[in-house]
Amino acid sequence: MKKTLIADFFTTVSFSQYVDSIKSITYRLNSLKKWKEIKIIENKLLHYLWLHESKIISFYNWRSALFHSLKMIWIKAGDEIIVSWYTCVTVSNTVIQSGWKIVYCDIEKKSLGLSADDLINKITNKTKVIIIQHTFWKPSNISKIIKIAQEKNILIIEDCAHSLWSEIKWKRLWSFWDFSIFSTWRDKVISSVTGWFLVINNSNYFKSKKKVENKLSLPSINLILKNHNYNIFWYEAYKLYDFLKIWRIEIFLLRKLWLITEILTKSEKKCKYKDFNYKLPNSLAYLAINQFKQLWKTIKHNIKLASYYNEWIKNKKISILFKTKTSEINNYFRYPILLKNSKETVLFYKYMRKNNILVWKSWSWINIAPLWTNLNNAKYKKWNCKISENISERILFLPNHKNIKKREVEYIIEKINNY
Numbered sequence: 001m002k003k004t005l006i007a008d009f010f011t012t013v014s015f016s017q018y019v020d021s022i023k024s025i026t027y028r029l030n031s032l033k034k035w036k037e038i039k040i041i042e043n044k045l046l047h048y049l050w051l052h053e054s055k056i057i058s059f060y061n062w063r064s065a066l067f068h069s070l071k072m073i074w075i076k077a078g079d080e081i082i083v084s085w086y087t088c089v090t091v092s093n094t095v096i097q098s099g100w101k102i103v104y105c106d107i108e109k110k111s112l113g114l115s116a117d118d119l120i121n122k123i124t125n126k127t128k129v130i131i132i133q134h135t136f137w138k139p140s141n142i143s144k145i146i147k148i149a150q151e152k153n154i155l156i157i158e159d160c161a162h163s164l165w166s167e168i169k170w171k172r173l174w175s176f177w178d179f180s181i182f183s184t185w186r187d188k189v190i191s192s193v194t195g196w197f198l199v200i201n202n203s204n205y206f207k208s209k210k211k212v213e214n215k216l217s218l219p220s221i222n223l224i225l226k227n228h229n230y231n232i233f234w235y236e237a238y239k240l241y242d243f244l245k246i247w248r249i250e251i252f253l254l255r256k257l258w259l260i261t262e263i264l265t266k267s268e269k270k271c272k273y274k275d276f277n278y279k280l281p282n283s284l285a286y287l288a289i290n291q292f293k294q295l296w297k298t299i300k301h302n303i304k305l306a307s308y309y310n311e312w313i314k315n316k317k318i319s320i321l322f323k324t325k326t327s328e329i330n331n332y333f334r335y336p337i338l339l340k341n342s343k344e345t346v347l348f349y350k351y352m353r354k355n356n357i358l359v360w361k362s363w364s365w366i367n368i369a370p371l372w373t374n375l376n377n378a379k380y381k382k383w384n385c386k387i388s389e390n391i392s393e394r395i396l397f398l399p400n401h402k403n404i405k406k407r408e409v410e411y412i413i414e415k416i417n418n419y
Contacts, residue, residue, distance in 0.1 A: 003242055005408050007360035010238040011333075011401040012191035012291075013231065020290055021231035024283040033218050037285040044292055045182070045197055055200040055209045058285065060219055060278030062161065062183060063094045063268070065196040067276035068215075069157055069179045070098040072200075072208040073129065081129040082122055084114055085385035086392060088369050089264065091131065091159070092378040093271040102378075103127070106385035112321075112336075113140025115387065116148060123152055132177075133159040136334040136397075137189075138322050139168040146177060155202070157181065164189040165299050167329040178202040184288045186230065186263070189333045190295060192288035193227040194261065195280050216279035223261065224281045230260045231287070238403070264370065271377035298402055299331050305400050305409050306332040312413045313337075317344065321395070334360070335400035342393035348419060349396060355415045360397035367392050 024032065031037075042056045059065040070081070081095055085104040095102045106118040112135040119130070130149055132140050142158075149156050156177035163173040164182060173180075179202070184195035200206060218224075233254055237247040254260045267273045291298075310320060319338040322330070339345040345364065352359050363369040367388045368378050375382075382389070398412060 002356050003408075004356045004358060005399045005404060005412060006238075006241070006358045007335075007397050007399040007401075008187070008358065008362060010234065010241075010403060011187055013235045013238050014402065015235070016290065016294070017191065017231045017287065018235040020287050021228040024286060025225060025228050028283065028286070031286070032221060032224055032281060032283045034282045037282050037289055038280060041285045041288045041292065042197070044289065046199070048292075049199070051199060051201065053203075055206050057198045057200070057209055057212055058280035059196045059198065059216070060280055060284075061194055062090050062181065062185070062196050063273060064216070064276045064278055065181045065198040066091065066094045066157070067098050068212045069181070069198055069200075070095070070100060070129070072205050072212070073155060075100065075128060078126055079128045080124060080126045081131065082114075082119065082127060083131045084112075084133045084135070085367050085388040086112060086135065086363075087133060087367075088363075089269055089271065089373040089378060091133075092368055092373075092380075093268050093273050094276070096271050096377075096379065097274055097276070100129070101126070104380070104385060106387050107135075107391065108141065109387055109391065111138045111140055112136065112391065113138070113142075114145055116141055116144040118385070119145060119148060123148070123154070127152065127154055129155045129157060131157045131159055134163040134166065134173050136322075136336055137162050137166045137331045139163070139166060139173055139328060142168065142173075149177075155179075161185070161188060161196075162333065163331065165295065165329065165331040178205070184291065189331050190288065190291035190298065192280075192284040192286075192291065193230050195284050195288055213279070216277050218281055219278050224283060226259060226261045227281075227284060229254070233260060269370070269372055270374045301402050302332040302400055303330075305404060305406070306335055308406065308409045308413065309335055309398060309400070312410075313416055315417050315419055317348075317419060318416055332400060335398045336395055337398060338391070338394045339396065340394070345394055345396060351419055352415065357399065357412055357415060359399070363392070363397075364395055365393055 080103045081100045082103045082105050086107050103122050105122045106115045108115045134140055158180040160173050161183040166173045180199040182197045184192040186193050237250050240246040321336040321338050339348050
């Protein structure tokens, strides 16, 4: 029986996470909601980022972190916020629900971040905020964007969901401007199943920290347990993935019986999600602390696998999207490649699947991921951002996470070069 190599779903599951979640729902059960670990992980993150003067707030999810950062900023009707045209529906939904007018900006191919040239064209006298998204760990052209924002007196929110450990010009991402948001979500660099952190770097908004925290409430015990169920049952599903397809039955039942949390709700895919007031439970912060201890080991593994891809992929039909610059340090938690066109992307995906390799496609064939997003509700206008649309039709992602071994990468490279 040949093992299936997966770029999605199981990127952060591990035996240590499995054990930590079992601990959390057994002898640590009385610590589900207490706050000891919350303060520990917040202090660790600020120390790691050299941001000792900044303020940090922990949230259950991204929507809450972005929603409350936007609510701190006083706006008038029609005020605009500029976001990347290649992003997740979570961003679009939260901006729309917070009362802002969303304006999409095209990206640059070399970083998948905001295009400074298109940004200038999209700014009006109503533009109050720009969200700089460091997509798949690659730093955006942040120096140019910040210069533009300073000249126009526009606030910046750094979206660093993908970029823990990444640096540019010896400065860690998410430490540059007014607000930054970081993730320990289940498919990010490290995982506490869910968890988001808003860092306030602009002292004008420091007083808002307590006001926001007073508005937040803890998720129900039932919801917290569902997150631990994810670590436990998803790890088992990963181990059983190729055994009589048992994983399919297990995952179907887990979802049907609502025993685990979903990444995105149906209402969010329709840009109608409105529940933004959950703070991070203590037992999930406990998971984040233990994963944080393994951060360097995780990053080192990702870099090692990426270096094999960089060196040994020789097929000219495949373009390696990112190459590290000497002024950057990257975490390589995703490994994006480009095909020649949309048709070739589909053919390559099917070819790899036949060879027991499931490449990641959640951000493929659509500008606002995932594929089933309601684009009309997201205020999306087709053909306005040609680079974003071109990239989304051609991009796929190779397995590059802690559950992939060197010999498996060698097999993947062999199949790619034979394509």
